[in-house]
Amino acid sequence: MILIARLDKDYIPLKMEDIAIVKAYEKRACIIDKNGTRFKNECNLRQLEKKLGNHNFFRANRQTIVNLNFIKSFKTLSRKGMELEIQFANETQNVHISPDRIRFFNKWIESKLL
Numbered sequence: 001m002i003l004i005a006r007l008d009k010d011y012i013p014l015k016m017e018d019i020a021i022v023k024a025y026e027k028r029a030c031i032i033d034k035n036g037t038r039f040k041n042e043c044n045l046r047q048l049e050k051k052l053g054n055h056n057f058f059r060a061n062r063q064t065i066v067n068l069n070f071i072k073s074f075k076t077l078s079r080k081g082m083e084l085e086i087q088f089a090n091e092t093q094n095v096h097i098s099p100d101r102i103r104f105f106n107k108w109i110e111s112k113l114l
Contacts, residue, residue: 001055003048005031005039012039016055020088021095022048022065034070036089058108060084060095068112076102 002013014033022045023030029041029048041048049059056068072087074097082097082105097105 003031003041003051005041007037007039014039016052016057017067017069019052019057020067020070021086021093022052022057024063032088034088036091054108056112058105059101060097060105061101064095066095068109074105 001016003016003019005012005014014031018033019031020034021032022041023032024045027044029043029045031039031041033039043051045059045063045065049057049065052065057065058068060066066084066086070086070088072085072092074082074084076082077096079099081099082102084095084097086093086095
């Protein structure tokens, strides 16, 4: 599946499997691909989440959607939630999952690994 994103003034078709992470930026989506290139999208995160569906993507928090294929590791932070380590290109980003989202993450990750 393809998603159209903007790089400067050009519109670029992105393969969903190349999208590493999506972040909210000024009420719009900033899409970061496997090479670390940052694209803009006219959708907000909620709209983009619907477009991505459950196609290896998880809404980690209010600001971030992550791609399963770029999760390097994850760990529980006692009562403070969970932290995902997302790795792409030569960059690593830590993404927080709030305690109320952990159950959904665990169910989602188990369904993808079976």
